[in-house]
Amino acid sequence: MSSAATVPQAPSFGRRLKRFMADRPIVPLVILLVALVVILQILRPGIVNERWIANTVKFAIPLAILAGCQTMTMLTGGIDLSVGTVATMSAFIMATQIVNQDPTVAFLLAMTPAVLIGLVNGIGVGVFRVHPLIMTLGTSLIGTGFLQVYQRTVIASGAKIPDFLNWLGTGVSFGFPNALLLFIPVAVFIVFTLNRTGFGRLLYAVGDNERATRLSGVRYWQVILALYILSSLLAGITGLLYIGLIKAPSLSLAEPLVLPSVAAAVIGGTSIFGGRGGYAGTIVGALILTVLTTLLTILQMPEGARRMLFGAIVLLVTAAYLRITEDR
Amino acid sequence: MGDRLPSLCHGRKTDAARPETGRTSEKPHALTTKPLLDATGVAKNYGAVAALRNASLSVLPGEVHALMGANGAGKSTLVKILTGAIRADAGRILIRGEARDVRSPAAARRAGLLPVYQEPALIPDLDVLSNLRLTGTPVEPFRAWVRELGIPDLDIREMARDIPLAVLRVLDLARALAVEPDVLLLDEMTAALPANLAEKVLEVVRRQGDSGRAVIFISHRFVEISALCDRATVLRDGQTVGVVDIEPGVEEKIVELMLGARIEKTKVATRAAGQAAAAPARPRLGVRNLRVGTKLNDVSFDLADGEVAGVIALEGQGQDELFAALAGSIRPSGGTIEVGGQPARFGHPLDAIRAGIAYVPGDRAEALAMQRSVRENIALPFSAALRHWGPIAMGRERATVLDAIKRLQIDTRAQGEVQRLSGGNQQKVTIARWIAADARTILCFDPTRGIDVGTKQEIYKLLRELAGQGKSVLFYTSELEEVQRVCDRVIVIFGGRVVDVFPVELADEPALMRAAYGLPRDAKEDVGILADPTQPSSPSPAGGTAP
Numbered sequence: 001m002s003s004a005a006t007v008p009q010a011p012s013f014g015r016r017l018k019r020f021m022a023d024r025p026i027v028p029l030v031i032l033l034v035a036l037v038v039i040l041q042i043l044r045p046g047i048v049n050e051r052w053i054a055n056t057v058k059f060a061i062p063l064a065i066l067a068g069c070q071t072m073t074m075l076t077g078g079i080d081l082s083v084g085t086v087a088t089m090s091a092f093i094m095a096t097q098i099v100n101q102d103p104t105v106a107f108l109l110a111m112t113p114a115v116l117i118g119l120v121n122g123i124g125v126g127v128f129r130v131h132p133l134i135m136t137l138g139t140s141l142i143g144t145g146f147l148q149v150y151q152r153t154v155i156a157s158g159a160k161i162p163d164f165l166n167w168l169g170t171g172v173s174f175g176f177p178n179a180l181l182l183f184i185p186v187a188v189f190i191v192f193t194l195n196r197t198g199f200g201r202l203l204y205a206v207g208d209n210e211r212a213t214r215l216s217g218v219r220y221w222q223v224i225l226a227l228y229i230l231s232s233l234l235a236g237i238t239g240l241l242y243i244g245l246i247k248a249p250s251l252s253l254a255e256p257l258v259l260p261s262v263a264a265a266v267i268g269g270t271s272i273f274g275g276r277g278g279y280a281g282t283i284v285g286a287l288i289l290t291v292l293t294t295l296l297t298i299l300q301m302p303e304g305a306r307r308m309l310f311g312a313i314v315l316l317v318t319a320a321y322l323r324i325t326e327d328r
Numbered sequence: 329m330g331d332r333l334p335s336l337c338h339g340r341k342t343d344a345a346r347p348e349t350g351r352t353s354e355k356p357h358a359l360t361t362k363p364l365l366d367a368t369g370v371a372k373n374y375g376a377v378a379a380l381r382n383a384s385l386s387v388l389p390g391e392v393h394a395l396m397g398a399n400g401a402g403k404s405t406l407v408k409i410l411t412g413a414i415r416a417d418a419g420r421i422l423i424r425g426e427a428r429d430v431r432s433p434a435a436a437r438r439a440g441l442l443p444v445y446q447e448p449a450l451i452p453d454l455d456v457l458s459n460l461r462l463t464g465t466p467v468e469p470f471r472a473w474v475r476e477l478g479i480p481d482l483d484i485r486e487m488a489r490d491i492p493l494a495v496l497r498v499l500d501l502a503r504a505l506a507v508e509p510d511v512l513l514l515d516e517m518t519a520a521l522p523a524n525l526a527e528k529v530l531e532v533v534r535r536q537g538d539s540g541r542a543v544i545f546i547s548h549r550f551v552e553i554s555a556l557c558d559r560a561t562v563l564r565d566g567q568t569v570g571v572v573d574i575e576p577g578v579e580e581k582i583v584e585l586m587l588g589a590r591i592e593k594t595k596v597a598t599r600a601a602g603q604a605a606a607a608p609a610r611p612r613l614g615v616r617n618l619r620v621g622t623k624l625n626d627v628s629f630d631l632a633d634g635e636v637a638g639v640i641a642l643e644g645q646g647q648d649e650l651f652a653a654l655a656g657s658i659r660p661s662g663g664t665i666e667v668g669g670q671p672a673r674f675g676h677p678l679d680a681i682r683a684g685i686a687y688v689p690g691d692r693a694e695a696l697a698m699q700r701s702v703r704e705n706i707a708l709p710f711s712a713a714l715r716h717w718g719p720i721a722m723g724r725e726r727a728t729v730l731d732a733i734k735r736l737q738i739d740t741r742a743q744g745e746v747q748r749l750s751g752g753n754q755q756k757v758t759i760a761r762w763i764a765a766d767a768r769t770i771l772c773f774d775p776t777r778g779i780d781v782g783t784k785q786e787i788y789k790l791l792r793e794l795a796g797q798g799k800s801v802l803f804y805t806s807e808l809e810e811v812q813r814v815c816d817r818v819i820v821i822f823g824g825r826v827v828d829v830f831p832v833e834l835a836d837e838p839a840l841m842r843a844a845y846g847l848p849r850d851a852k853e854d855v856g857i858l859a860d861p862t863q864p865s866s867p868s869p870a871g872g873t874a875p
Binding site: 196201208209211216217 | 655657676677678681682687689693694695696697698699700704707708709710711712713714716717718719720722761
């Protein structure tokens with residue numbers, strides 16, 4: 001409001017720069033990403049090569065999809081903490097059912113918990129107005145419990161990773177990770193949904209001012225139900241991809257990705273209070289976190305110190321980013 | 329701020345925790361001639377808007393003093409300043425002849441000034457006793473007052489949220505009385521009370537006056553004011569325009585003071601020039617015996633195609649509920665709504681929108697997604713229904729939105745985020761949305777509140793244009809002069825009922841003001857038509873507040 005009306009003289013360079021950054025929030029993120037890669041190259045000359053890039057992208061993709069779930073739910077002022085459990089469940093069920101079942105049946109069985117958890121989350125948040133944090137944490141615990149019970153029943157059958165998922169998760173063709181075949185359509189879908197569909201508009205609007213959307217005729221529960229089901233579905237698919245990458249089904253397979261997925265969305269400029277943000281920033285955020293992890297790994301610090309540093313850097317980057325972009 | 333308090337014997341150290349009783353007896357009697365509270369030259373600006381210019385209020389010991397004024401006259405601002413909720417830009421407040429800086433509610437309380445607001449002040453999740461302890465209210469005097477006020481069997485262990493609204497208000501009053509303030513400020517104290525409690529309350533208020541303390545009494549009920557008050561201070565446009573003694577027949581004088589010299593009839597021409605009287609048309613919207621909770625009691629009217637019907641009411645007479653029910657935001661508790669002659673039931677705003685009814689709320693923050701663009705805000709209703717969740721036809725949407733923007737002349741220099749627009753432009757966006765959606769009936773709730781004069785004119789013109797195209801507009805306004813500029817007809821609501829319907833030719837400001845206060849159209853002939861039979865001296869029933 002202020003700048004358009006009350007700036008008779010030319011604004012200073014610093015202000016113009018800030019303004020530029022504020023209008024294109026992706027720019028400072030890309031600069032940060034490049035800076036991290038340069039630091040990495042300086043610390044370990046020669047590390048940044050084609051193989052390293054493919055590897056980084058491979059590991060960034062599952063994180064980026066889960067962060068997509070967070071981006072969409074955060075736009076409405078929510079959060080989806082069940083994505084880790086949903087991904088783990090679909091991966092674990094896939095790996096165990098494929099032993100005896102037809103791949104299609106195994107796939108459908110693997111996606112069933114995703115749909116169910118998404119449905120329950122959506123009803124809880126959209127209809128009964130449970131806080132998304134509590135709701136998704138709750139369904140996440142239920143899912144984990146179920147998985148422990150399930151594990152005992154299939155302990156005899158063993159597990160295997162389907163070849164296709166193996167190929168998709170780890171394979172590289174013509175220098176590009178095969179996972180991009182999944183990720184690019186997913187990313188296009190999310191970006192298109194957010195910017196060019198009625199549903200995407202509603203996600204932003206609901207997060208910005210729920211009452212205004214109601215007065216415009218929007219039924220809140222419909223939006224929220226669809227959102228959490230979509231989020232769970234994406235998480236389930238991510239689980240299948242991730243098991244192809246990690247190749248060791250476990251009961252906490254994707255759990256470590258949950259908080260980084262939130263962090264990636266926040267670093268990427270999506271407001272946790274809703275109404276603001278986008279997926280492009282989130283993707284860069286996921287890349288930043290992945291590169292940061294590599295960087296901290298090659299520093300050969302003890303695990304504890306590495307985690308502390310990781311947390312501190314995430315906080316710093318988020319704070320700095322908000323300072324730059326929230327220039328109003 | 330409590331350091332220099334020689335005239336108040338309770339001093340700052342005791343203020344909330346243990347106010348001493350029996351302070352009245354120690355009060356020096358010489359002071360009775362001097363005002364207890366004397367505020368002069370009080371001014372307050374909000375940005376460019378002057379809420380108060382030069383208000384004064386002088387309250388003598390032993391008096392019950394009414395504070396009156398039409399909507400926007402500055403009553404609530406003055407009250408907030410006196411009770412320390414906001415700070416004045418200029419002016420002087422003397423309490424017992426001593427200049428006081430009332431910079432917080434606590435400071436006002438120390439100075440002996442205590443308000444009881446319309447909203448219950450007890451914390452809902454604490455029991456009554458905890459609420460008393462929180463504010464340092466002595467329990468025994470509180471209980472005595474509660475009994476005195478007509479509630480013999482209060483359980484002070486009961487949670488505040490389980491207590492009915494009417495009782496809560498009485499408890500607020502008892503809580504204030506228990507600390508024995510010198511000046512008690514009551515804002516629409518009797519508004520939510522049943523008759524028996526209201527009577528007790530008035531009795532106690534009267535006795536406060538007799539005991540040498542003072543009460544500032546805000547009310548729209550002339551019945552109460554004439555029965556209770558000694559004098560009245562009248563505000564208009566942020567200034568004190570008169571202090572009158574309450575005597576029979578003073579109502580007319582007060583109405584005159586509230587309106588000021590703005591009684592010329594220049595405005596009729598403005599509207600008539602733009603629009604010849606609309607041809608009578610079939611009703612688009614029919615409201616039959618509509619009731620909502622306790623606020624809206626029985627409202628019936630028709631709204632025709634091509635008509636702008638004005639709604640005039642003091643604050644809180646049920647107009648909010650009326651508009652919300654017509655917009656599908658709340659369910660009526662009785663009566664019917666007809667659209668195009670067919671009965672309609674609205675369970676959600678979407679139902680009303682499908683019936684062609686659009687609602688422009690008074691508070692823009694309620695209608696806009698502030699961080700989103702002008703375009704997204706205007707196009708918001710398009711995406712609401714499930715079948716429109718798919719890809720957006722961007723080209724067509726753009727054309728529709730641009731069309732609406734052009735029509736309303738919205739300044740789109742800052743269109744990236746609605747929050748960067750001026751208030752007037754924001755309001756235009758909320759209206760543009762429904763023009764783009766081509767709604768047949770538009771409910772505008774005080775659309776010109778707090779926006780600049782130029783934009784106001786544009787909105788008047790727009791509403792007339794819409795009517796010219798055959799759309800129907802229901803237009804609530806808190807500014808009486810707007811009626812002449814925009815409306816074909818005026819519906820006056822008081823106490824949740826339609827009390828009068830004026831053709832625009834007869835709707836001059838004094839007539840509307842009288843009707844809004846529940847006074848009959850011609851006071852000389854119709855005295856008592858709406859009046860309380862127990863109060864034959866004053867022709868007026870119950871009402872709410874207009875700050």
